[in-house]
Amino acid sequence: MTKKTLFDKLWNSHTVSDLGGGVALLYIDRIFLHERTGSISLIGLKDRGRKVAKPEKVFCTMDHIVDTVPGRTDDTTMQGGREFIELTRMATKKEGIRLFDIGDQAQGIVHVISPEQGIILPGLTLVCPDSHTCTQGAFGALAWGIGSTEAEQALATDVLRVKKPRTMLVRFEGELSVGVTAKDMMLHLISKYSASGAVGYAVEFAGSAVSPLSMESRMTLCNMAVEFGAFTGMISVDQKTVDFIEGRPFAPKGDLWDQAKKNWQDLKSDYGAKFDNEIVIDASKISTTVSWGTSPGQSISLNEIIPSPKSFKDQNKKIAAENAQKYMAVKPETWLHELTIDAAFIGSCTNSRLTDLRRVSYILKGRKVAQGVRAICVPGSTKVKEEAEAEGLDHIFIEAGFEWRESGCSMCFFAGGESFGFQERVISSTNRNFEGRQGLETRTHIASPETVAASAIAGYICAAKDLENV
Amino acid sequence: MEGFKKIISKAIPLLRINVNTDAIIPSREMKQVSKQGLSRGLFAGWRYKLNQRREPNPDFILNDTAYKDAQILLSGDNFGCGSSREHAVWALHEYGIRVIIAPSFGDIFYKNCIRNGILPILLSEQDISQLSDNEHKITLDNQMINDEISFEIAPADKKMLVDGLDDIELNLKHTSDIRLWENNDRMKRPWAYLSKLK
Numbered sequence: 001m002t003k004k005t006l007f008d009k010l011w012n013s014h015t016v017s018d019l020g021g022g023v024a025l026l027y028i029d030r031i032f033l034h035e036r037t038g039s040i041s042l043i044g045l046k047d048r049g050r051k052v053a054k055p056e057k058v059f060c061t062m063d064h065i066v067d068t069v070p071g072r073t074d075d076t077t078m079q080g081g082r083e084f085i086e087l088t089r090m091a092t093k094k095e096g097i098r099l100f101d102i103g104d105q106a107q108g109i110v111h112v113i114s115p116e117q118g119i120i121l122p123g124l125t126l127v128c129p130d131s132h133t134c135t136q137g138a139f140g141a142l143a144w145g146i147g148s149t150e151a152e153q154a155l156a157t158d159v160l161r162v163k164k165p166r167t168m169l170v171r172f173e174g175e176l177s178v179g180v181t182a183k184d185m186m187l188h189l190i191s192k193y194s195a196s197g198a199v200g201y202a203v204e205f206a207g208s209a210v211s212p213l214s215m216e217s218r219m220t221l222c223n224m225a226v227e228f229g230a231f232t233g234m235i236s237v238d239q240k241t242v243d244f245i246e247g248r249p250f251a252p253k254g255d256l257w258d259q260a261k262k263n264w265q266d267l268k269s270d271y272g273a274k275f276d277n278e279i280v281i282d283a284s285k286i287s288t289t290v291s292w293g294t295s296p297g298q299s300i301s302l303n304e305i306i307p308s309p310k311s312f313k314d315q316n317k318k319i320a321a322e323n324a325q326k327y328m329a330v331k332p333e334t335w336l337h338e339l340t341i342d343a344a345f346i347g348s349c350t351n352s353r354l355t356d357l358r359r360v361s362y363i364l365k366g367r368k369v370a371q372g373v374r375a376i377c378v379p380g381s382t383k384v385k386e387e388a389e390a391e392g393l394d395h396i397f398i399e400a401g402f403e404w405r406e407s408g409c410s411m412c413f414f415a416g417g418e419s420f421g422f423q424e425r426v427i428s429s430t431n432r433n434f435e436g437r438q439g440l441e442t443r444t445h446i447a448s449p450e451t452v453a454a455s456a457i458a459g460y461i462c463a464a465k466d467l468e469n470v
Numbered sequence: 471m472e473g474f475k476k477i478i479s480k481a482i483p484l485l486r487i488n489v490n491t492d493a494i495i496p497s498r499e500m501k502q503v504s505k506q507g508l509s510r511g512l513f514a515g516w517r518y519k520l521n522q523r524r525e526p527n528p529d530f531i532l533n534d535t536a537y538k539d540a541q542i543l544l545s546g547d548n549f550g551c552g553s554s555r556e557h558a559v560w561a562l563h564e565y566g567i568r569v570i571i572a573p574s575f576g577d578i579f580y581k582n583c584i585r586n587g588i589l590p591i592l593l594s595e596q597d598i599s600q601l602s603d604n605e606h607k608i609t610l611d612n613q614m615i616n617d618e619i620s621f622e623i624a625p626a627d628k629k630m631l632v633d634g635l636d637d638i639e640l641n642l643k644h645t646s647d648i649r650l651w652e653n654n655d656r657m658k659r660p661w662a663y664l665s666k667l668k
C-alpha cells in the first residue's frame with residue numbers, strides 16, 4: 001500500500017470527480033460565514049435566484065463588524081455597520097442558517113467558535129470566506145479560506161472546484177525554550193522562509209516540538225499558515241484532538257461518536273509518506289520573536305538587531321525593508337527593545353483563547369500597565385470570556401489596567417470605526433502587521449500574547465523574562 | 471461575467487513584493503454590502519495623500535498620467551496575499567485592470583481573479599523586468615504576451631475566463647455524481663452529516 005500524507009487522505013476522501021489538470025470537484029462538509037464577507041455571498045446567491053442546498057451544514061457568526069465595547073448594539077462605530085448586521089440576520093433567517101448573533105452564548109470569532117462548538121471535526125472539509133480558516137486544520141481537517149463567489153458556489157452546490165496544492169511538511173524538532181510559544185515558532189519560520197515561502201502548498205506541521213502543544217497552540221500554528229502563503233495548514237490527529245472535540249455541542253454523540261473516533265484514527269500522515277517539500281526547524285533555537293516591518297516575514301528575535309536594508313541581497317527585499325522601516329519609523333541596526341509603545345492589544349483568532357488569557361494573567365498578576373499605554377483584551381468568543389470571568393481572569397486584566405471587552409475581531413483590523421491612533425505604535429497578538437491594518441498609519445508589531453503583556457507593563461517592547469528588571 | 475477578450479495596453483509597474491489585499495482595498499473602504507463602488511478605494515493608502523481629502527499622491531504609480539486607463543498591472547512576488555476579501559478583485563476590475571502579471575500570487579486572490587474576469591499571469595521576475603514600457607498585447611487563446619512570451623494557466627481556469635462561466639452552472643452539471651457520492655459517503659461517515667434543522 002502506498003504511504004499517504006494526511007492531506008492526500010483528506011483530498012482523496014472528498015473527491016467527487018477528477019476534472020483533469022490537477023483540478024477536482026471536492027465535497028464540502030461545513031460552510032462558515034461571517035457578517036463581513038458572508039453577507040455578500042448570501043445576497044449574491046439570492047440575486048442569482050439560488051438557494052442554500054443544505055442549511056444544516058452552514059453556520060454564521062457576527063464577529064468582524066460588531067463592536068466589542070460592553071453594552072454593544074446593532075449600531076457600530078464603523079459607519080454603515082448596521083447594514084451588514086441586519087442583512088446578515090435577515091439572510092440567514094430566510095435561508096434557515098444557524099446564526100451566532102450578538103448576545104448568543106456561542107458568539108465569537110469564527111475560527112475560535114467553530115472548534116469550540118465542535119463544528120469543525122477531524123476529517124471534514126470546511127470553507128469560509130475568510131483567509132484564516134486554515135486555523136481549523138489543527139484538527140486534522142481540510143479547512144481553507146475562499147472568496148465570496150466561491151462561497152456562493154459551495155452554498156448552492158455542496159462542492160468546489162479546487163486545484164490540488166503541493167504538500168509541504170514543516171517539522172519543528174527539539175525542545176522549545178521556556179517562554180517560547182507557537183506564535184514565536186511561526187514568526188521564526190516565516191522570517192526564515194519568507195511570507196511567500198509556502199505559496200501553492202498545503203502545509204502539515206509536525207515534529208517533537210509540535211506534538212506536546214495544546215490544541216489552542218496548534219491552532220495558532222495553523223492560523224499563521226496563510227501568512228506563510230500556504231493554501232492551508234494542518235496537523236495530524238492524536239488523542240489530544242479527539243479529547244478536545246468530545247462532548248462539544250455539534251460533535252457526534254453515542255454510536256456516531258464511536259464510529260467517528262474509529263474513522264479518525266487513520267487521519268495522520270503515514271510514516272515515510274512523501275511530501276513535495278520538507279523544512280526542518282531546530283525548535284531549541286527559537287526565541288521570543290517580534291515583527292519590525294509590515295509583513296510577518298519581517299520579524300526578528302529580540303536578541304537580534306533590526307536588519308539594515310543593505311543586508312538583503314535580493315533587491316526586492318531590500319526595497320521592501322526600506323519602505324517598511326520608513327513606515328514603521330524604525331532604524332536599521334537598532335534593537336526592538338528601544339521602541340516605546342502607545343498601545344497593546346490581546347485578541348484575534350491567532351491568540352485569544354482561554355489558555356492564551358491564562359498565560360497572560362500570570363504575567364499581569366500584581367503588575368500595572370505602564371503609564372500612557374492603552375491596553376485592550378478582547379476574548380475570542382463569548383464562551384472564552386465567560387470561562388475567563390469564572391476563573392477571575394478579568395479582574396487580573398482590569399486591575400493591571402487592561403480594558404476587558406466583548407468578543408469579536410475588534411481592532412485586529414481597522415474597518416473605519418474604532419482604531420489605534422495615527423502613527424501609534426502597537427504591540428499586538430494578532431497575525432497581520434500590514435500598513436494601516438489597525439488604523440491609519442498605525443505601526444503594528446506582532447508578537448505572542450506573553451510578549452504583548454510584558455511590553456504593556458514595561459512600556460517598551462520586551463519579552464516576559466525581561467520583566468524582572470523593570 | 472463577460473468572457474475575457476484580447477487586451478492591448480500599457481502595463482503599470484507596481485514593482486513591490488507582498489502587496490496584500492489590505493493594501494489593494496483597505497477595510498475602511500468596504501463600507502457597504504456591495505461589490506460596486508470599490509474602485510475609489512483601490513490602493514487608497516498609497517494613492518491618496520494622508521489629509522483625508524483624497525488628494526492624489528503624485529509619487530504613486532497609479533497617479534502617473536502615463537498609465538491612465540492602463541489595463542495591465544505588473545507586480546512582485548506574492549501579489550494579493552493576506553485577507554480573502556474578494557473586494558480587492560472587484561475594486562481592480564472596476565478600476566479597469568484586466569491582467570495582473572507577477573511571479574506569484576496569494577492563493578485565494580488568484581482564484582478570485584479567475585472568477586471575476588481578471589487574468590493572473592505567472593511570469594518570472596526576470597521576464598517581468600524585461601517588459602518594455604510600451605503597449606503589450608495579451609491573448610488568452612494561445613496564452614501569449616506580445617506573441618513572444620508564453621504563459622501557463624490551468625485549462626479549467628482558462629475555460630472559465632474565456633467563457634465567463636459561472637461555477638454554479640458548471641458544478642450543477644455534476645449533480646448526479648454529487649448525489650451518488652454523497653449517498654455512498656453517508657454510509658462511510660454518518661457522523662459527518664448534521665441532522666436537518668426543524
Ligand code: SF4
Binds near residue numbers: 064347412413
Ligand atoms: S480576528 Fe482578525 S484575522 Fe481573525 S478573523 Fe477576525 S479580522 Fe480576521
